[in-house]
Amino acid sequence: MKSVRGLKLTVSAAIMAAAATTATASDVEVLHWWTSGGEAAALNVLKEDLSGKGVGWQDMPVAGGGGEAAMTALRARVTAGNAPTAVQMLGFDIKDWANEGVLGNLNDVAAAEGWDDVVPAALQEFSKHDGNWIAAPVNVHSTNWVWINKSALDAAGGKAPETWEEMVSVMEAMKENGITPLAHGGQAWQDATLFDAVVLSMGNDFYKASMIDLDPEALGGEQMVEVFNRMATLRSMVDDNFSGRDWNLASAMVINGEAGMQMMGDWAKGEFLKAGLTAEEDFVCIRFPGTQGSVTFNSDQFVMFDIEEGGDAQQAMAASVMDPGFQSAFNVVKGSVPARTDVPNDDFGYCGKKGMADLAEAGSNGGLFGSMAHGHAAPAAVKNAVYDVVTAHFNGEFEAEEAAQELVNAVEAAM
Numbered sequence: 001m002k003s004v005r006g007l008k009l010t011v012s013a014a015i016m017a018a019a020a021t022t023a024t025a026s027d028v029e030v031l032h033w034w035t036s037g038g039e040a041a042a043l044n045v046l047k048e049d050l051s052g053k054g055v056g057w058q059d060m061p062v063a064g065g066g067g068e069a070a071m072t073a074l075r076a077r078v079t080a081g082n083a084p085t086a087v088q089m090l091g092f093d094i095k096d097w098a099n100e101g102v103l104g105n106l107n108d109v110a111a112a113e114g115w116d117d118v119v120p121a122a123l124q125e126f127s128k129h130d131g132n133w134i135a136a137p138v139n140v141h142s143t144n145w146v147w148i149n150k151s152a153l154d155a156a157g158g159k160a161p162e163t164w165e166e167m168v169s170v171m172e173a174m175k176e177n178g179i180t181p182l183a184h185g186g187q188a189w190q191d192a193t194l195f196d197a198v199v200l201s202m203g204n205d206f207y208k209a210s211m212i213d214l215d216p217e218a219l220g221g222e223q224m225v226e227v228f229n230r231m232a233t234l235r236s237m238v239d240d241n242f243s244g245r246d247w248n249l250a251s252a253m254v255i256n257g258e259a260g261m262q263m264m265g266d267w268a269k270g271e272f273l274k275a276g277l278t279a280e281e282d283f284v285c286i287r288f289p290g291t292q293g294s295v296t297f298n299s300d301q302f303v304m305f306d307i308e309e310g311g312d313a314q315q316a317m318a319a320s321v322m323d324p325g326f327q328s329a330f331n332v333v334k335g336s337v338p339a340r341t342d343v344p345n346d347d348f349g350y351c352g353k354k355g356m357a358d359l360a361e362a363g364s365n366g367g368l369f370g371s372m373a374h375g376h377a378a379p380a381a382v383k384n385a386v387y388d389v390v391t392a393h394f395n396g397e398f399e400a401e402e403a404a405q406e407l408v409n410a411v412e413a414a415m
C-alpha cells in the first residue's frame, strides 16, 4: 500500500504530466532563449500572429544569451523522446540536428511561398539539408556593432570612432569622465562576440582564414596576437562587476548612462528601443571600427522536429515566420533585419536601415561571414574550443602570444 505522502507525490506527478501534455495538435510548443525585454517583445509579435491564425503557443523559454543552455535543454528533451514542436536554432547546430535525421521537412510550404527566390544563399546554407528545407529563418543579426550612449559620446568629444585608435581614445575619455567605457558581461559567448568583431577588424581575409577556414597559420600568427592584445585593451575598459553579467544588463548600463558603449549584436538594439530610446538622438550605432562594409552574421531559424502530431501547426508557424509583413514587424522590434531580400525597409529606424544596407553591401563585396561566437562559422565543438581560449585570455590566464598558440591547439583538438 502507498503511504499518504507517496500518494500525494503520485497525484502531483500525474497533474504535472497532464499539464505537460495539454498541447493540442493545433499548438506549437516553442523552445527558445528570448527572455530579455526586447526579445520577449519580439516574441510577442510572433505569438500574436500565430494566435490570429488559430495556432496556440506553449512556451518553453530557456534563458541564456547565445542559446547554449537552450541547446542543452533540447538535447535532454530529445533524449527523453519528447522533442518540442519548434526550436530556435543557430547555424551549425541546425546542420548537426539535420544529420541526426530528426527534423521535419518544410518543402511544401517553402515551394508554395517561393522561399528559394527570396532567402539569401548564406542563410539557405543552414536552412536546407540535402536540398530539403528544414528550417525557417526569422531574421539576420550581425555581431560587429557598437552601441554608444549619445551623451557619453558627446562628453567624450562627440566623434564616433572610425579606427581602433580613435575607439581607444574615446574609451579613455569616457574613463576620465567617470563612467565605465565598455559595458560587458563576462560570459564565454559575450567574450566571443567581442572577439568576432576584433578578428574581423583585422580584415576580411584574416577573418575567413582564421574563423571559417580554421587555418593554423592565421589562428596562431602575428595578427591573432594583435587580436588578443586588443582584447586585453578592451578588458581594461570594463567595470569590476562584469563577471557573469547578462548581456541585457550590460545594455541597461549604456541605456542609463552608467557605461559608454556595448559591443554586441543588434539584439541589443531591441533593448534600446524597448526602453524608448531613439537612434542618433539617444544612442549611436556604428560598425566596430575597421569592420565597416563587412558583416559577421547569425540567423535565428526555427526548426520543426519530426513529431507524430501537430504537423499542420508546424507548417502554419513556418509560413507565418516567412511572411514578408511579419518579417518586417518582428525584426523592427527584435533589432535584426529580415531574412528575405524583398522586405521594404520603411518601418525600420536609422540603425535597421543601416543594418539592411550593410548586409546587402557585405553580401555583394565578399565581406559577409558567419559569426564564430553565434554558431555560424564552425561546428559547436570548434566554437566551444574558441570560447575556452578567448575567455581564459580575457580573464588573464594567458598572454597574447600564448593565447594564439592555445587557439591553434584547441581548434585542432576539436576538429
Ligand code: GAL
Binding pocket: 033, 034, 039, 064, 065, 066, 067, 090, 141, 247, 267, 298, 299, 300, 374
Ligand atoms: C543570439 C540570438 C539572438 C539573441 C542573442 C542574445 O544568439 O541569435 O536572437 O537572442 O543570442 O540572447
